[in-house]
Amino acid sequence: MPGGYPKLDDSIRKYESIISSSSLKNSIIYAPTLSALMTTDETKFTYSIFDAVEFIPAILSAFPDKNIIFRPHPDDLSILKQGVVTKRANAFRTLLELCESDPRCSLDSGQSDYLSTFEKACVLISDTSAIAYSFALITKKPVIFYSADQNKVRELMADVAYINDRDRIGCCVDSIPELLNSLSNYFELDSKIDSDRVNFCDDIVYNKGKSLQYLIDNFDYIVSGEKHPEWWYSQDHC
Template identity: 25%
Template sequence: MQPEIDIYKRQVEKWKQLFYSKVEKNKKCVVMFSMFATYTSLFGNLHEKFKELGWCVINLKSPHCKDAMLDKKAITLEIPFFQNEYFLDSLNLKGIDLIISTNITSKNLISQNAVGLYLSHDAFTGVVPESGYKYLFFATQSAISSMVNEKNNYDCTNRCFIKGGYLKLDATIKSYESVKNNYKETKSILIAPTVKSPQTATEESLAYNVGFDQHLIEFLLEQTSYSIIYRAHPTSLTHPSYDVLKTKFQDNQRVEFSNKSLLEDYARSLCMITDISTTAFTYSLTTLKPSIFFAPGVKVFDPQRRPVEKLGFHAKKTSDILKVIDTIKTNQEAYANKIEKYKKEAIFNIGCSEEYLLENLEYILTHKKHPNWVYT
C-alpha cells in the first residue's frame, strides 16, 4: 500500500507544479471548474470577459468532461486521476483568487483560500453546493425563494444568494440570433428527453425510461406530417436504448438523430417535446417557441419551480400533443410575445448577466455586503 501512496503523492506533486507553471505572475487568477461537459455552457462568455480584465484564466476539469470549445477558451488542465479516482483533496492550490464552478463538489478540496462562486444549473430551482462556495449565482427569484424556503434541507450557513441572471441563456440568445434567419420554415419537431439513468427513472420521467420515446416518435410519424429531430441528452448517447432507437428508425427519412449544433436544431423546429428536462426552459426562453412537457405521471407542475404554463404546455397523453401542436402552429406570434414578456419579468439582468457579475465582482472578492443580495 505504501508504494502506491508514494506514487500517488509524486503524481499529485508533479501535477501541482504543472498547474503553478500555468499561473501568470502579477495577475489575478480565476479557475473555471467543471466535472461534466453538459454544464460548461453555464460559464457563458466569462473566459473572454476575465481575459479582457487582465486575469489569468485556467480551466480545471475532469477527464470525462469532453468539450473542445471549452479547451480553446483558456489553459485547460485535467484533475489528477489515479487508479480510477479523483484526488482533489490533496491539492490545496495557492495563488487562486476565484473559483467559478458548475459543480456542487466542495471548493475547499481545490483551494482553501480562493473565493468560491457557484453557477446554478436550474433557472427556477436552487441547489446549494458543498462547502466553500459562499456566493451562489441564481437566475430567478424562484430559485432563491426555493433555497430560503428549504434552508433546513441544505447547508445555507454563511451563503450569499446573488440576483445575477442566467449566463448560459444570455450567451445562447446572442448566438441564436445569427442562426435563426437561416431557417424560415419550421417543419420539424424537436424531441429532447432528460438523461436516462436509474436516478431519473421516476414516475415523472417514466415515459422516457420505458420506451415511450419510441412510442412518441411512432405516434408523431403516423398522426402528423412533421419531421422528427431526436436529440438525446449528452450523457445518454452511450445508453443501450439509444442504439436500439437509432436502429429502429434508421431507414425512416423523417427521423433524424441529430449531431448538428444545438442552435440549428432550435431554429429549424416548430416546438420542443420533452418530459421534465430543464432544457425546454432554455429552448423556449431562447427561441420564444413553446415547449411541450409530455409527462403522464405528473398531476400538476409546481408553477414556481417548473413554470410550464408560462413557457408551453403540459401533455398527459399523446392526443393532447396533437391539439397543442395545432395551437402552436396557428398562434406562433402570440406565444412568442407571451414568452418574451415572461422572460423579462422572471430572469434577473436578462441580456447583461455577465456585465452584472463583473461590475459587482469586488463585492465577491472583498466580501463587502451588497444591498440587493440575500445573505444567510
C-alpha cells in the same frame, strides 16, 4: 445575488445571429431527460422515453409535413455505446433505429451545440429536462411537457419552480391524444406570438443580455466579503 446567466446571454446572441426568417421551421424536437441508466420506477412519472416509442411514430403519422429531431442527452448516447442494457436504454435504441429507417426522423448527437437544431424547430417536446427552459428562453417558442401522469408530477414536486412554471412556456400533457392536439394547436398559431410566454421568458432572468457586465461591476463585493445593499444573504436569515 441577481447576477443573471452569462451563458444564456451568449446563446441568445448566437441564436439571433443564425435565425433566418426564410427558412422553414417544420421540425419538432424531442429532447428527453438523461435516463438510460435508470432501472427503478421512482422516476416513471417524470420520464417520457417509454411513451416516446409510441408517440414519435404517432406524430410522424399525424403530421406528414413535419420532421422529428431526436436529441437525447449526450450522456445517454455514451451509455448506449457502452452496451448498457436497461428497459429505458432499449427504448432509446428503438428510437435510434427509427431515426435510421424513417427519413423524417433524424438524430441530433451534438455534444453541446444545439442552437442550429433550435433554429429549425417550431416546438420542443420534453419531460423534465432542463433543455426545455433553454429552448423557451432562447427562442421564445413553445414547449410541450409530456409525462405519464401530470397530476402525480405536480404532487411529487409541488415546491419545484421548474414544475410550477411549465405552463408559462407551453403546456403539460400525459397522453398521446393530448400531445397531438397540443401540437396541432401550436401549428395553427405558428405565425402568432404568445405575448405571455415572451414576457415570462424576458422577465424570469436577471440582467438579461448584460449579466457578465453585472458580475464584473460587482466583483469586488464577491471577493471582499463586503455586503452589497441589494443582495440577499442567507446568514442574515438563520
